[in-house]
Amino acid sequence: MSQYETPLFTGLVQHAKSNPIQFHIPGHKKGAGMDPEFRNFIGENALSIDLINIAPLDDLHSPKGMIKEAQKLAAEAFGADHTFFSVQGTSGAIMTMIMSVCGPGDKIIVPRNVHKSVMSAIVFSGATPIFIHPEIDPNLGISHGITIESVEKALEIHPDAKGLLVINPTYFGITADLKKIVEIAHSYEVPVLVDEAHGVHIHFHEGLPYSAMEAGADMAATSVHKLGGSLTQSSVLNVREGLVSPQRVQSIISMLTTTSTSYLLLASLDAARKRLATEGRDLIGAAITLAETIRQEVNEIPHLLCPGKEILESDAVFDYDPTKLIISVKDLGINGYEAEKWLRNEYQIEVELSDLYNILCIVTPGDTEVEAAILIEALKKLSEQFGKADDEANHHHVILPDIPLLAMSPRDAFYSETEIIPLNESAGRISAEFIMVYPPGIPIFIPGEIITEENLLYIRKNIEVGLPVQGLEDETLKTIRVIKEFEAIR
Ligand SMILES: Cc1ncc(COP(=O)(O)O)c(C=O)c1O
Numbered sequence: 001m002s003q004y005e006t007p008l009f010t011g012l013v014q015h016a017k018s019n020p021i022q023f024h025i026p027g028h029k030k031g032a033g034m035d036p037e038f039r040n041f042i043g044e045n046a047l048s049i050d051l052i053n054i055a056p057l058d059d060l061h062s063p064k065g066m067i068k069e070a071q072k073l074a075a076e077a078f079g080a081d082h083t084f085f086s087v088q089g090t091s092g093a094i095m096t097m098i099m100s101v102c103g104p105g106d107k108i109i110v111p112r113n114v115h116k117s118v119m120s121a122i123v124f125s126g127a128t129p130i131f132i133h134p135e136i137d138p139n140l141g142i143s144h145g146i147t148i149e150s151v152e153k154a155l156e157i158h159p160d161a162k163g164l165l166v167i168n169p170t171y172f173g174i175t176a177d178l179k180k181i182v183e184i185a186h187s188y189e190v191p192v193l194v195d196e197a198h199g200v201h202i203h204f205h206e207g208l209p210y211s212a213m214e215a216g217a218d219m220a221a222t223s224v225h226k227l228g229g230s231l232t233q234s235s236v237l238n239v240r241e242g243l244v245s246p247q248r249v250q251s252i253i254s255m256l257t258t259t260s261t262s263y264l265l266l267a268s269l270d271a272a273r274k275r276l277a278t279e280g281r282d283l284i285g286a287a288i289t290l291a292e293t294i295r296q297e298v299n300e301i302p303h304l305l306c307p308g309k310e311i312l313e314s315d316a317v318f319d320y321d322p323t324k325l326i327i328s329v330k331d332l333g334i335n336g337y338e339a340e341k342w343l344r345n346e347y348q349i350e351v352e353l354s355d356l357y358n359i360l361c362i363v364t365p366g367d368t369e370v371e372a373a374i375l376i377e378a379l380k381k382l383s384e385q386f387g388k389a390d391d392e393a394n395h396h397h398v399i400l401p402d403i404p405l406l407a408m409s410p411r412d413a414f415y416s417e418t419e420i421i422p423l424n425e426s427a428g429r430i431s432a433e434f435i436m437v438y439p440p441g442i443p444i445f446i447p448g449e450i451i452t453e454e455n456l457l458y459i460r461k462n463i464e465v466g467l468p469v470q471g472l473e474d475e476t477l478k479t480i481r482v483i484k485e486f487e488a489i490r
Helices: 007-017 036-042 044-048 066-078 089-101 116-125 148-157 178-187 200-204 246-255 263-299 309-313 336-347 369-386 410-414 453-465
Strands: 082-086 107-111 128-132 163-167 192-196 219-222 235-239 324-328 358-362 418-422 435-437 442-445 479-483
Touching (some): 007 066, 036 044, 066 263, 082 246, 089 116, 089 163, 089 192, 089 219, 089 246, 107 148, 116 128, 116 410, 116 442, 128 148, 148 163, 148 178, 163 178, 178 192, 200 263, 235 246, 263 324, 263 369, 336 358, 442 453
Parallel strands (some): 107 128, 107 163, 192 219
Antiparallel strands (some): 418 479, 435 442
């Protein structure tokens, strides 16, 4: 089969065209049985392929037909031995990677700035995390990748680890020397699992960092929906044979996946793969050029900084993805969230994320010079409005959360006897909950960690400016569940 073919998407369309009489779910029966307003909005075409795993349409849980063919083409396109489609987002693919290699008590080496799905999988599997400090960028107030030295050290101390997880690229588009990391991990026969949520496109353009499969990694959870053109929630899990068993991966992903898999999501993966494989290089090349133009223009605006190649000087930055525009607004004397709100209110611009110091804008083949020009105009206005004289007062001091000590395994903490106490009085206690700012969804505390005053301050600062702090059972963020302490009986 050629990369120009879409066996799953084409198969579904042909099935719909044959106009079958459907006595099966979904009960909306091509839209006829649903709310007409919604039906008209979504459109008949989409509803005609919102189908289910009847025999002619294959089954994601045991693919033998059109899904198998589509996954095979995807594997070929990504340079993997096997590709598994995920309708549970990259979160589902990440949980599958970890649970495929780790059981209760097994060690897994992970950077601390991982997405919450990694921590969830650690709780579910009962694995023990061995944390590596990510490199912190003190100017931008963001964390980067991990260094070769820290990987070497972690593996020297824990050669029995069952896996090493690497975020490549980070949300901000930074990559580590993944080839070298893979080489080191493989010398210990430790498989490398890559969170490639923000890097589906890098495989398809030689001007971008190495993809996980190019670097020789064993598994990669890759968000096709984020930057590859498929529908939200659809991702792939790429697997290289050798240190991991594809059969095990198939059974774990199946355990974590709904039996009612969305064929709209699956078909969109098939179509996105075709476009990436056949036109991706040109489309991504154009996005890189557009992003570089925007970067240059942003850097001409007073008080704003959009880092480019110079970011490569840091130890943990081996390469970067120029389509990610990290725009530092801290010299304007405002925080990233204020800039985000201002852009929304004044220009109807929605950014990808903001934090205390930056906004992040992503450029994809879906953008043109029209949107780029509006962004530049808006940023010029933002700078005029907030940028006072370049005095000291405008230079915010960057604060970042510390990495707390882990007092017990996340799973033990999650299932321990707990009590609820005021968040403000929780320093020194062991957290039984996750707390994070989403996006990016990197936990500030995970179950089992000792709560520190510094991190409570960081949380308060985020709440104060209105950033989306979440994860606690108490949505008002006033209380936290901690491990219960028992006084001696007198
Ligand atoms: C680094 C990272 N990994 C994993 C994920 C999870 O991806 P998904 O939303 O597709 O489940 C995200 C989502 O934002 C992420 O930023």
